[in-house]
Amino acid sequence: MDNTAAQTGAFRYVTVERHILARIESGELRPGERIPSLRTLGAKLGLSVSTIGQAYLELERQGVIEARPKSGYFVRERVQRLPRPSRKAGGSAEPREVNRNTLIRQVLDTMGRRDILPYGVAKTGEELLPAKALSRIMAQVVRDDPEGCLCYETVAGNEALRRQIAFRCLDAGAEVSASEVMITSGALEALFIAVRSVTRAGDNVVIASPSYYCFLQILEYLGLRAIEVPSCPQCGVNPADLAGILRKFEVKACIFTPNFNNPDGALMPVEAKREIVAMLAARDIPLIEDDVYGEMYYGPKRPPIMKSFDEKGLVLTCSSFSKTLSAGYRVGWIIPGRFHDRAFDFKGTTNVCSATPTQMAVAEYLRQGGFDRHLRGLRQALEKQMRTMRALVGRHFPAGTTATSPGGGSVMWIELPGGRDGGEFYFRAKEAGIGVAPGIIFSTQDKFNTCIRLSYGSPMTQAYQDGIRRLGELAGEMPCAPGDGAAWPETARRAALAT
Amino acid sequence: MDNTAAQTGAFRYVTVERHILARIESGELRPGERIPSLRTLGAKLGLSVSTIGQAYLELERQGVIEARPKSGYFVRERVQRLPRPSRKAGGSAEPREVNRNTLIRQVLDTMGRRDILPYGVAKTGEELLPAKALSRIMAQVVRDDPEGCLCYETVAGNEALRRQIAFRCLDAGAEVSASEVMITSGALEALFIAVRSVTRAGDNVVIASPSYYCFLQILEYLGLRAIEVPSCPQCGVNPADLAGILRKFEVKACIFTPNFNNPDGALMPVEAKREIVAMLAARDIPLIEDDVYGEMYYGPKRPPIMKSFDEKGLVLTCSSFSKTLSAGYRVGWIIPGRFHDRAFDFKGTTNVCSATPTQMAVAEYLRQGGFDRHLRGLRQALEKQMRTMRALVGRHFPAGTTATSPGGGSVMWIELPGGRDGGEFYFRAKEAGIGVAPGIIFSTQDKFNTCIRLSYGSPMTQAYQDGIRRLGELAGEMPCAPGDGAAWPETARRAALAT
Numbered sequence: 001m002d003n004t005a006a007q008t009g010a011f012r013y014v015t016v017e018r019h020i021l022a023r024i025e026s027g028e029l030r031p032g033e034r035i036p037s038l039r040t041l042g043a044k045l046g047l048s049v050s051t052i053g054q055a056y057l058e059l060e061r062q063g064v065i066e067a068r069p070k071s072g073y074f075v076r077e078r079v080q081r082l083p084r085p086s087r088k089a090g091g092s093a094e095p096r097e098v099n100r101n102t103l104i105r106q107v108l109d110t111m112g113r114r115d116i117l118p119y120g121v122a123k124t125g126e127e128l129l130p131a132k133a134l135s136r137i138m139a140q141v142v143r144d145d146p147e148g149c150l151c152y153e154t155v156a157g158n159e160a161l162r163r164q165i166a167f168r169c170l171d172a173g174a175e176v177s178a179s180e181v182m183i184t185s186g187a188l189e190a191l192f193i194a195v196r197s198v199t200r201a202g203d204n205v206v207i208a209s210p211s212y213y214c215f216l217q218i219l220e221y222l223g224l225r226a227i228e229v230p231s232c233p234q235c236g237v238n239p240a241d242l243a244g245i246l247r248k249f250e251v252k253a254c255i256f257t258p259n260f261n262n263p264d265g266a267l268m269p270v271e272a273k274r275e276i277v278a279m280l281a282a283r284d285i286p287l288i289e290d291d292v293y294g295e296m297y298y299g300p301k302r303p304p305i306m307k308s309f310d311e312k313g314l315v316l317t318c319s320s321f322s323k324t325l326s327a328g329y330r331v332g333w334i335i336p337g338r339f340h341d342r343a344f345d346f347k348g349t350t351n352v353c354s355a356t357p358t359q360m361a362v363a364e365y366l367r368q369g370g371f372d373r374h375l376r377g378l379r380q381a382l383e384k385q386m387r388t389m390r391a392l393v394g395r396h397f398p399a400g401t402t403a404t405s406p407g408g409g410s411v412m413w414i415e416l417p418g419g420r421d422g423g424e425f426y427f428r429a430k431e432a433g434i435g436v437a438p439g440i441i442f443s444t445q446d447k448f449n450t451c452i453r454l455s456y457g458s459p460m461t462q463a464y465q466d467g468i469r470r471l472g473e474l475a476g477e478m479p480c481a482p483g484d485g486a487a488w489p490e491t492a493r494r495a496a497l498a499t
Numbered sequence: 500m501d502n503t504a505a506q507t508g509a510f511r512y513v514t515v516e517r518h519i520l521a522r523i524e525s526g527e528l529r530p531g532e533r534i535p536s537l538r539t540l541g542a543k544l545g546l547s548v549s550t551i552g553q554a555y556l557e558l559e560r561q562g563v564i565e566a567r568p569k570s571g572y573f574v575r576e577r578v579q580r581l582p583r584p585s586r587k588a589g590g591s592a593e594p595r596e597v598n599r600n601t602l603i604r605q606v607l608d609t610m611g612r613r614d615i616l617p618y619g620v621a622k623t624g625e626e627l628l629p630a631k632a633l634s635r636i637m638a639q640v641v642r643d644d645p646e647g648c649l650c651y652e653t654v655a656g657n658e659a660l661r662r663q664i665a666f667r668c669l670d671a672g673a674e675v676s677a678s679e680v681m682i683t684s685g686a687l688e689a690l691f692i693a694v695r696s697v698t699r700a701g702d703n704v705v706i707a708s709p710s711y712y713c714f715l716q717i718l719e720y721l722g723l724r725a726i727e728v729p730s731c732p733q734c735g736v737n738p739a740d741l742a743g744i745l746r747k748f749e750v751k752a753c754i755f756t757p758n759f760n761n762p763d764g765a766l767m768p769v770e771a772k773r774e775i776v777a778m779l780a781a782r783d784i785p786l787i788e789d790d791v792y793g794e795m796y797y798g799p800k801r802p803p804i805m806k807s808f809d810e811k812g813l814v815l816t817c818s819s820f821s822k823t824l825s826a827g828y829r830v831g832w833i834i835p836g837r838f839h840d841r842a843f844d845f846k847g848t849t850n851v852c853s854a855t856p857t858q859m860a861v862a863e864y865l866r867q868g869g870f871d872r873h874l875r876g877l878r879q880a881l882e883k884q885m886r887t888m889r890a891l892v893g894r895h896f897p898a899g900t901t902a903t904s905p906g907g908g909s910v911m912w913i914e915l916p917g918g919r920d921g922g923e924f925y926f927r928a929k930e931a932g933i934g935v936a937p938g939i940i941f942s943t944q945d946k947f948n949t950c951i952r953l954s955y956g957s958p959m960t961q962a963y964q965d966g967i968r969r970l971g972e973l974a975g976e977m978p979c980a981p982g983d984g985a986a987w988p989e990t991a992r993r994a995a996l997a998t
Contacts, residue, residue: 148827
């Protein structure tokens, strides 16, 4: 058993998850093999059958195991667990000033460029999005109300759209009214407003390690200090680790992506979400939740948002349609809880309101009701692309490469073997016309320097497949850091090849 | 002669302007009367004919005088100069913390609401905007490139659009390349990015008094201190006043609206613009220029932007199409000069990029070439609405009311007589379903408490005219502040009635 998890008490089924995951990683449980029955494992670990069942459901949701009728649970054929980067790389929990901007600007600079293969940007390929339907609706709304489209929206945003978003929150476990929702220009703006609403320069903010690089940018711009809590690619942030930080430092806010953390794809278990929300509520610490990938789960059920456990209005949920419908429309939202007035002021000051016609078009698209069907297709496509990406990375990257197997979202977190430098790799790839995101930008520390993040949001055309092959060659041509090679186990290579 | 102006040396023709304006205000020169010839006045003031000519051109541009073929210059029939509020009300130039947010939020809250008559918001009525043409073009661009519309734009924004904006800068006297232009979600976002790019919390920033209330919000949110320099409704900020402040305080930036300052409509003379840019350049102080009304001049020629005198890249010009084309599209821009990289980072961090389809539609609208024709019609309509508004205010507001006669833009700055409180008036008007902007939100000080700003951007339909009448009644019903009544000369009443 994993002692760290066991220490957290109420957090039992995560212990079970880790038990299973560890055995898959060690090779004790192999793809296609049956895992112990609920009763057997319950007896072995001294836990109830329902706790084991809850863990198995979570693992199924993550796409790690599958239930076969009348036969029990099996490790999925194409899944092989990989070592967890954050556990290996160490790192400090001391508050740090953030200063990653120069490299991040380079990565942003390749965004939107059509001459660069877009593995560097966590975007969903337009081929997977309902482009024609949305364009048809946009043409319709601007023609139906040409003057209305020219007007400022209210600061809070289009009301029909806010009602639709509130409605969708039910699926994610949260009862929210339209008046609690505020429209923003994408999730990043929502996050920016959220952080600004609950902090002042010099404050400590806890983020996962690794975290979406834009969190770091926001902290840097607002003069905040980052405290990094390790994220494990399976379960994300461990409540016990967070508790330790809260005991040691004065924390003014946390920013987490509980559903498919960018870049490591971690899905925080339901019980961990509940525990973290309660832990922060006890200390009146605001929690900023980035749920931009929440609808892009591969498992059977939409994972809940942390807002669903929020009894004190301390959770600020931020999301957008950028990954599921259109990034270019810049339609996101924030549900700022008790910080509504401050968020409202800040939105008004930043850019008055978001664009009117794009809000009207998205509201009308949602009203017409094809979104859920579209999402089902999108999820299937993304899961398939993830598997293809894994297979290609396994085939073309040097021995010792590791890669995550996310249960949702559209990014894969990869460690280059032999201490190869991800920053150097980024520049080499860019020269070859291929975008990747270097690991160093996802942390204030240097522990992810050998990592890269690849987006598999675009369909795997031949050109894209060739791009991965070329990336693998580039990685192979790079020098290893002397003495570091031994740190990367050969099992990882086998693992990557297995899918 | 006006001694303050004379002290500034190189600033001679402004002296002439003030000479003429003072005589119009005193009644010595009346509407329709001929003003002295260039030679006569030149001899009288001891100035060259060309200096007098430059002043007359400026006055013509401001719509104060008009040239009649072979007859010379005349005071325009419908123009009567009013007392300058800022000169009367005093006020301090000490740096002040900014704290106006609660009331500003109330004003923002009425924005976009169709149940409130929109005199409170400086917007252009949709009836005056090319709604159908723009909708037709939007429908066309989303159909021509449905997938392109879904993509993130580059952080800097649509290139065709940036080229068009750079091209339009030539008219405003500045040579700018497309690569120097960055698209933002409206001018407010541009201003926010500009201020953030050149200041840190605690810095002193000079603003005109009165200034656009969103400047105050930006300063408040960024923890900056405001130093207010008086704006005169005719000439805006006097360079000599600014020089005095620069000698006394450490100033990190200035924010001015040289072309039709919101709320007092002041147009800064060309020579003052040049002098201020040079003065700030000598001290390496960035100048943030809000040119959102620059294309909405009523005179014969587009007034230049301060950027046109910028030799060191210290001027950050911010503007948008919100007043001239569509507020709801949220298409603005910044030309950040030497602060390009910081502005780029900040745009990327705030919301990645602005919406794609709205940028594409505006770029295509500009390319098709109807914008200048539209602007000519818009300017005529706004000037006419301004005159109607003045006539209505003169007819319905209590005796002693004063009102500006702006040479561009879409807002009128009004002082209520007898010390009537503009904040109280705001609440009474709102209850009656009428939006106005209370003077108190345009300054960190209390000297504009008896002022209000009315927008005349919407066509004067019967309902709108009734709204002004009702406002006048509401003002009449309000109590005067004891002892303050004497401060408001009866000439102001006559002046307001004259148009």
